[in-house]
Amino acid sequence: MVRWEPGAGGRLREAAMELYVERGFEQTTVAEIAQRAGVTARTFFRHFADKREVLFAGSEELSKGLVQAIAEVPAGAGAMAAIAVALDAGADFLGLDHTRSRQRQSIIEANPELLERELIKMARLGRALADGLRARGVGDPEAALAAETGIVVVRVAFGRWVSETDPGDLKAVMRDTLAALRTVTKA
Template sequence: MVRWQPDAAGRLGQAAMELYIERGYEQTTVAEIAERAGLTARTFFRYYADKREVLFAGSGNFQANILSALDASPASVSAMEAISLALGAAASALGPHHEHARQRYSVIAANAELRERELTKMASLAVALAAGLRGRGVTEPEASLAAETGVAVFRVAFERWVTERDDLDLSQVLRDSFAQLRSLSVA
């Protein structure tokens, strides 16, 4: 009998990522993930609804942390600056997880279904950020425009971070991307 080991969800996530990288997302089964983690498929389903959810399990916390950072931004800043600060907090939190983010990105980029899910997640974040801005007194269409633009800037910065040099700092890439956006709007 196998002795109980802690962090089943973490072990399943690690096993899934290894298999997705080795074999591809579509070629990997839940049974294989569970076996690699030393668990059963039944245990897998206690933590994840399906094998796709392994890649998106932290989405709710990710969004909640960004919205908390938005709420904590100074009332005196513009809508776009508040979005920049909120997304900057997310970049700081993701920064130490570069290799995991890179692997996750490569799995998602290789599968149309997963890319669609990632876009849906980003669209949901933009809607939540716009609502957060409206809660701060920003009117429409400015709230939606700032939120949608901020999420687009974050996506571009994140993609640069995971696909270019290893020494890039996500927070700096994001700040640079917002600066590039400002220069585009002045030109």
């Protein structure tokens, strides 16, 4: 076995997903993931802190992308306009592989520990969005309210997107969900 094989991280992600689908998350070990990927367990831990992290890797990159998108919105745009731009950026990141996203979501929903971690991740994204809005001069409670609204849109849109067999573009689903939210909030 070659020591720093190229593509080990990708192979580990694929092997983990396959095993989680076949056996379930709880029944899969790091050693089994590494073996299927053709690497050692030590190599696994160079790429991921634990077997849960395979499902949540990329969260920091997503968060940074959302905050950067908010920062690039022209001055004078409102908080929800900035959130809409961030949602588009998030859709570009999250909507890359529908099949993988569907598998990932089914694994998370089948395991309470993973579901809890997903909710924590969403809360962190909400705080990052709010911080991005505050950096633009949006005060509280508006920054927190707009950010949490954005997270609700992400959760609902992503849930719709992964539940359909031929959903189309996640960005379009996000925009439709945001439009639906605007409709239901009219007094």
